[in-house]
Amino acid sequence: MAVQEVLKALGSWQIKLKSGTPRDVLDALDYFGHVAIIPGRLDPLQYGDNLLTTARYVGVVRTKTIGDDGRTNAPMDDLTVGGVGMAMWLGDEDNKGSVYENAVEPASATFADTINMLLPASGAGAVTAGTIYPVAGLYTGRHQYESPRTAITYVCDTMSTDSVPVSWRVNGDGTLDAGPDEDLFVTEPTCVLMAVGSGEDMTMRALPSSMDVTRDVEDYTTRVVLLAEGEGTTIATGSADITPATGYKDIHGNPLNMTRLVSESGTETANATTRAQLALNQYTSTRNALTLSTADYDVHGTFQVGDRVWVYDPDAGLIDTSTEITFRGQRINPLKLQVTEANWAVTAGYTVAYRAGDGTWTDLTQYIEFETDTTSTVTVGDFSRQLTNSSTEPIGSRPNSDTSVPGVPTFVEPFLGAAYLDDRGFTRARVILSWNAPNNVDGSTVLDGDHYDIRYAIDTDMIYPATWAACSQIRWEDMQIWAQPFAAPDNQWQYMTVAWDHTTAELLDLSPGIGYDVQIRGVDTTGNTGAWSATTTFVATSDNIPPSTPAPPSVAGSRIALQITHELGKSSGGTFNLESDLDHLEVHVDYEPTFTPSDSTLKGKVPANAGMIQAQIPVVYTVQVEETSARYVRVIAVDKAGNKSGPSDSASATALLIDDAHISDLTVSKVTAGTITASWVMAGEIKTADTGARARISADGYELYNSAGTRTLFADADTGDVSIIGQLVSGTSGKRMEINPTATFLPEIRFYPDSGSNFAYINAVSSGSDSNIGVNGSAYDPGDGIDVFARCFLTSGTSELALVREDTQARRGPYVRLTSSVFFAGWNSNGSDGGFYSADSNKGRVGWNPNDTTHGQYFDFVSDRTRHVGRWADFIAADTNDGLFTGSVSPTSGASSYSASFGPTMLTQMLPLVSVRDDIVHQQAITASDDTGFTITISPAAHTDWAVYFWCFRI
Structure with missing residues (x-):
């Protein structure tokens, strides 16, 4: 069970599930879902997709194994889930993915525009643009019949320079970051890897590890000739030479000449020289690779794949005389290298969660078999040599199909x-x-x-x-x-x-x-x-891990035997926590407390296995040794492979007792002291006293009485009924429930959801022969200094849901009221009505303040008409969003037209309905209308003082 991260590659991961993992959890683990591994313990249902950005690693599910573990008799108990990293969504190892079937051809495009063109179209791919940092230069190229991972890597390599390398990464939330390494990774190291020495400095950390250093010149090159697009004699070429000239010589003393041919038929002529220089850059120095392995620390938080670190090992030649840093007062000349690979184990302390395709999360943490081996392996420097090849094509003629096997x-x-x-x-x-x-x-x-x-x-x-x-x-x-x-x-x-x-x-x-x-x-x-x-x-490593040293046993002695009891716990503390491959315990007895167990002190072997540990069944073993003087007992744990633990501390007999295995019959007429522990006691009744405060257990049930002899609790053994006089409290603090807490409102149930003093409660009150019930929330101040609480009040004739004042229980805001004849919902604050809705068998009503006969505004809806009570808006006070208003004006006598202005500019056009009052009849027409006013023209001209009445509707 490990995670393998590789820079700009798929990597891999695998986790093992416990046997007995519920079937619904296994069914939920579907292919192409995602598994997130997060440091610490978090609730996936609470944090949801936020885990994708906080996770140390997010992987894609591609394999599930359901097999049989040969160690147990349980079927189908070998369960593993695995897959690859998020880079798969740009293209997997077979270059499957959102392949460009239609050519994508950036032409003198910026880096950001090029990357966005190469990302899958919206809705067609699982990777979207994250942060695309600017890169100097423009790119021209053509990409078809390849995956986005291949194309984006090609663009990043092409636009890289020696001083500004360019790279990319896919984040856990499916976004792509691309740009200069200094924007994506740590390029100014804060960590130094040293073969000898470790510790902390003010700005630097040195890590202890075992190192494997590899340096070679197998790929060393002085010149690259790149074969670009074209066929035969039309092949475009580009070349690059090492500068300055190499210091290496051949056998005759001539400067070393190592020319490499690289074939890239997809590279355009304009990019050939750049690609040749890029290929040469990979082979102009020795290949340096450092693999470190450590079990003493977790590299997470110190560096991650892609970051630069200092590497210093003078014995291996890993030094750079042009670089000097000071670590803990010592000047060293380390080499700056990039972290390219990391292998790390998923151990206890991580949260492991699965995200399905529909966005739902499942917590897998409790079903994971975490690793106890915390060894981490990190590769710093170069990849494996196969990754350094910039071309995937054979040199020479380029066949249409790849026939190499x-x-x-x-x-x-x-x-x-x-x-x-x-x-x-x-x-x-x-x-x-x-x-x-x-x-x-x-x-x-x-x-x-x-x-x-x-x-x-x-x-x-x-x-x-x-x-x-x-x-x-x-x-x-x-x-x-x-x-x-x-x-x-x-x-x-x-x-x-x-x-x-x-x-x-x-x-x-x-x-x-x-x-x-x-x-x-x-x-x-x-x-x-x-x-x-x-x-x-090959043969897997045999079991060579002995069990932990067991805790000392408990020993009881008699004249005829020793009885040893062991709760299968470790000497470091705890019970039933020895390893699950335990087979038996060896019991050793001697006269000295510090004796060394041997064959002569071995008195017996008692079975002890995983079943007893899981069921928490202690080991009980009787050794037929007569105790006439002090005896000391030590136990040794032995696993199934025969590995033995160290002996436990010694324990001596605690009392001169005769164990029950040697008593055939026992009659007791009176017990005056001590404690009886047995599963065989049978009696007509057990009671603490005959009168006064007492407890009694009998065939009838369980009873408690107070000092006055009143029965305060009775649990009926026949029916299961329980009667209690007094309060019933589920706890003294924190989250709890109380029944009949006081005599103020009875009966009453209180609910305390947290450790504070606030509570919600349900109480019942009577009104004559009726029984009414209230459901009440705790009081709070809405901001004006008057405490209110939410109440649902149910009576035989009325039901009401409202916010009410705590002091007067008057309505304080919105409320809903239902009676046998009317439904009413509205706003009331200290007796003043606001907006409302009501309905009965005759009408429906909606409006504002129905009890104000002067200023009330509402509609009545009855079976044969709709009635409006109140006033319409006057255009003089119109607002820009009014949908309807009315008005009247008196224009100049003798005029033949009038233009009315609304005052404000309305949100949309108004449609006016107009009539004219005069002592003669006119022909009239609205000759202009918009969102600021309208114009009416009449014929003949007005005779006397005239008036224009109008309604305006906004469309």
């Missing part, structure tokens, strides 16, 4: 392995496979390698050791052949995929001491698959 990779043996304890306390094994990258079957170098397929399974040909004690557990007919009574289970192959830029892989959760078969093959980018390698068999 990868050869067979060669495993490098022996494999490295170790045993570890999983989250359940069982011993498991891990192994690191290593191999050499192959050539193509025709002997040419693999330039288009994509990934490796690895498959492994339990080796069924190996003869596994078995003791007669183990054989005694099965029937004779269940055994295999005489030479091999136990045959390994014949499991199917399990598969894993490793990117071509890796030559190691880690297999986890293997059975200790069991043989495994493993094979590997190579696959190139066009899907050409090489042959599987010959089967290599």
Whole structure:
């Protein structure tokens, strides 16, 4: 169970689930969902998609394994989930994804415009633009039939310079950041990796580790000739030479000449020289790679993949005399290198959550088998050599189809392995496979390698050791052949995929001491698959981890025996926390408290296993040793593989007792002191007294009485009914509930949702023979100094939901009231009505202040008409958003037209309805109308004083 992060590559991850994980959780883990790994403990349901940006790692689910763990008898208890990093959404190892079927052709475009053009169209891809930082220069190119990951990497490489490298990353929320490394990563190191020494300085941290340093000149190049677009004699070329000239010489003393040919048929002529220089930059110095492994710290928070760190190891040649820093008072000359890969374990303390495609979250933390091995592996400097090839095409003629087939990779043996304890306390094994990258079957170098397929399974040909004690557990007919009574289970192959830029892989959760078969093959980018390698068999590391030292036992002694009790706890503290692969305890007895256990002190072996630990069943064992003087007992824990713990501290007998195993009958007429502990006591009744305050248990039930002899509690054994006199309280503080807390409002139930003094309550009151109920919230101040509370009041004739004052219980704001004849909802504050809605069997009414006969404004809706009570708005006081207003004006006598202005400019045009009052009849017309006013023209001209009446409707 580990996470592998790789700069600008897919990487991988895998987590193991506990057996017994609920089926609904397993069903929820669907392919192409996402798993987030977050430091600390958080609730995914509370934080939701915020976890995508706070997570240390977000991966895509691509594999699920449901198998059988050979350690247990439970079926389908080997559950793993795995996948790759978020870079997959730009294109996976097969370059599947949002492939450009139509050409994307940036022409003299800025870096930001180019990246946005190459991102999948909206709704067609899982990656959107995040922060795109500016990069100097313009880009021209053509991209078709390739994935966004390939194209964006090409653009970033092309626009990089020695002083300003350009890169990209996909964030956990599916956004892409791209731009100069100084904007994406830490380029001014705050961490130094040293072979010797560690600690903290004011601005620097040094990490302790074991280092593997690799330096070589296998790829060293002095000149690059790049073959760009075109065929035959029309191939465009670009070239770049190392500057200044190399100091290396050939055997005759001539300057070293190492020319490399690179083929990129998709590169345009204008970019050929830039791409040639980019290719040359990869090979102008020694290849430096530093792999560090540590179990003493977690590199998270110190640096991440892509950051630069200082590396200093003079013995390995990792120094740079042009650079000088001071660390803890010492001047050193470190080399600045980039962190390119990181492998780290998912251990307890992380939150692991799954996000489905519909955005719902599932917390997996409680179902994860976390790793106890905290070793982290970090690669600083270069990638594996395969990643440094800038071309994926053969040199020379360019065929239309890729016919090269990868050869067979060669495993490098022996494999490295170790045993570890999983989250359940069982011993498991891990192994690191290593191999050499192959050539193509025709002997040419693999330039288009994509990934490796690895498959492994339990080796069924190996003869596994078995003791007669183990054989005694099965029937004779269940055994295999005489030479091999136990045959390994014949499991199917399990598969894993490793990117071509890796030559190691880690297999986890293997059975200790069991043989495994493993094979590997190579696959190139066009899907050409090489042959599987010959089967290599290895044996997983045996269980060599002894159990923890157990705690001292509890011992009771008698004249005839010692009784030992052990709660299967560790000497460091706790009970029932020994490892789950425990098999039995050895019991040793001697006369000295510090004796050394041996065969002569061994008095017995008592079974102790995972079932007893899970069920919390203590070990109880009787040793037939007569105690005539002080005896001391020590126990040793032994696991299933025979590993023994150190002996516990000694414990001596606590009393001269006769244990019940040696008493055949016991009659007691009176017990005057001590404590009786037994499961066999049967009596007619048990009581603390005959009168006064007392408790009584009988066949009738359980009873409590006060000092006056009144029964205050009775739990009826026959019916289960319980009657209580007094308060019922679920707690004395914090979240709690109280029934009948006081005599003020009875009956009453109070609810305290937190540790404060505020509470909500339900109480019942009577009105004559009626029973009424109220549901009340706690009081609060809405801001004007008058406390209010929410109340739902239900009576036989009226129901009301309202905010009321705490002092007078008068309405204080909105309320809803229902009676047998009317529904009413409105606003009332200290007796003053506001807006309202009401309905009865005769009418519906809506408006404002129905009780004010002078200023009330409302509509009545009845079966045959609608009635408005109140006044319409006058145009003199019109507002810009009024939908309807009316008015009248008296124009100049004898005029033939009149223009009315609304005052404000209305939001939209108004439609006026106009009539004219005069002592003669006129023909009239509205000759102009907009959102500021209207004009009316009459014929003939006005005779006397005249008036214009109008209504205006806004459209």
